[in-house]
Amino acid sequence: xxxxxxLTRQAKLLAQSQHGQQKTFGKDTLAxxxxxxxxxxxxxxxxxxxxxxxxxxxxxxQDQFVMADTLHSMGVRVxxxxxxxxxxxxxxxxxxxxxxxxxxxxxxxxxxxxxINNSSDIARGTFVTASGKTTKPVNDLLNRIRNAPxxxxxxxxxxxxxxxxxxxxxxxxxxxxSFPTREENIQTYNRxxxxxxxxxxxxxxxxxxxxxxxxxGAPKSGEKRAGANIDSALRGGYISLxxxxxxxxxxxxxxxKLRASL
Numbered sequence: 001x002x003x004x005x006x007l008t009r010q011a012k013l014l015a016q017s018q019h020g021q022q023k024t025f026g027k028d029t030l031a032x033x034x035x036x037x038x039x040x041x042x043x044x045x046x047x048x049x050x051x052x053x054x055x056x057x058x059x060x061x062q063d064q065f066v067m068a069d070t071l072h073s074m075g076v077r078v079x080x081x082x083x084x085x086x087x088x089x090x091x092x093x094x095x096x097x098x099x100x101x102x103x104x105x106x107x108x109x110x111x112x113x114x115x116i117n118n119s120s121d122i123a124r125g126t127f128v129t130a131s132g133k134t135t136k137p138v139n140d141l142l143n144r145i146r147n148a149p150x151x152x153x154x155x156x157x158x159x160x161x162x163x164x165x166x167x168x169x170x171x172x173x174x175x176x177x178s179f180p181t182r183e184e185n186i187q188t189y190n191r192x193x194x195x196x197x198x199x200x201x202x203x204x205x206x207x208x209x210x211x212x213x214x215x216x217g218a219p220k221s222g223e224k225r226a227g228a229n230i231d232s233a234l235r236g237g238y239i240s241l242x243x244x245x246x247x248x249x250x251x252x253x254x255x256x257k258l259r260a261s262l
Contacts, residue, residue, distance in 0.1 A: 032082035041087040054145040075182025114167035
């Protein structure tokens with residue numbers, strides 16, 4: 001049986017590699033958001049959907065999977081991963097209808113040129129820097145990314161993440177918001193990878209010991225089947241009696257009694 005952490009990682013990547021933006025969020029997602037979700041707040045994607053869209057567009061499903069996994073390894077969770085969501089007041093998210101209001105996080109990020117979409121100033125070439133210079137349009141660059149092979153997209157991803165995601169994260173923290181750092185997300189990713197590797201090893205061991213038990217004519221279930229599986233695991237060096245006892249002392253006791261009765 002696969003452990004829940006491995007299943008969670010695989011399910012996340014399969015869903016997020018399509019990079020769709022849902023309009024509603026299930027209770028399971030809401031319950032896993034760091035810091036929780038307050039009724040009346042809005043959910044903000046830390047890795048803004050539009051910002052990463054060019055990196056996913058026109059890739060096949062396998063390459064989209066690789067893109068999502070690579071971003072995870074860099075501490076960037078995408079789409080509706082709970083680690084990519086933060087519950088914030090509407091004012092912080094979208095701003096208010098006031099000339100004095102600087103706008104929510106999206107308006108400020110667009111103004112500063114760190115959120116990019118097709119209609120943003122920086123994309124259209126109408127963005128003015130702090131020094132008064134007008135930047136060149138980046139829509140052509142975004143289109144080149146959308147049509148580039150996976151390897152080329154991955155090559156520019158680290159700089160893109162550092163500049164744009166770094167700027168977004170800094171702006172949110174300056175607004176007094178708290179959420180996992182990219183370093184913390186990398187640690188989570190590493191734990192998920194370790195759990196996945198362990199599961200692969202366990203699946204292999206399970207197949208081997210069950211095959212040997214079948215060849216030995218052991219019953220399909222019951223104590224004798226369990227004993228045959230343990231015999232196979234011990235012979236194959238997959239586990240020792242000491243490790244069996246460490247897992248659960250009752251396992252070793254039951255196994256010893258079973259062997260004595262045969």
